[in-house]
Amino acid sequence: MLKLLLNEVLQPLVFPLYCVSFWTLVGLLLWSIWKATRDGVARLRRMHQIPCDRCVFFTNNHHLKCTVHPSKAMSEEAIGCRDFQPHEDATSTPKRCSQTSARSRIPDKRTKNKFPFFTR
Numbered sequence: 797m798l799k800l801l802l803n804e805v806l807q808p809l810v811f812p813l814y815c816v817s818f819w820t821l822v823g824l825l826l827w828s829i830w831k832a833t834r835d836g837v838a839r840l841r842r843m844h845q846i847p848c849d850r851c852v853f854f855t856n857n858h859h860l861k862c863t864v865h866p867s868k869a870m871s872e873e874a875i876g877c878r879d880f881q882p883h884e885d886a887t888s889t890p891k892r893c894s895q896t897s898a899r900s901r902i903p904d905k906r907t908k909n910k911f912p913f914f915t916r
């Protein structure tokens with residue numbers, strides 16, 4: 797009786813059940829990837845609304861990020877900050893100390909020896 801039940805009733809249902817469960821899992825995987833991507837893009841757009849990297853009060857120093865609002869600089873609280881003052885060149889980001897120092901632009905003796913085309 798049990799053998800008859802397995803062969804006649806359950807055997808034809810195995811393959812359709814397998815297909816349905818497989819495609820359900822594939823669908824859930826694709827849906828979770830889509831949802832994670834959509835949430836990531838929304839989060840990224842929100843982060844790009846933070847204006848601090850274009851503000852004159854932003855120091856680019858992790859000890860004191862902003863001289864006006866140190867606690868809310870580079871956070872979502874800074875979106876719509878009333879003290880935001882854009883740089884003269886609003887497209888540029890603040891330079892690090894090593895990038896702006898005049899010493900880094902003047903080649904030293906070691907650089908001269910390595911690169912003879914420097915004339916200074």
Ligand code: SF4
Pocket residue numbers: 847848849851852853854861862863864865866868869870874877878879880881
């Ligand atoms: S003043 Fe406002 S916008 Fe400017 S760096 Fe500070 S928190 Fe950011």
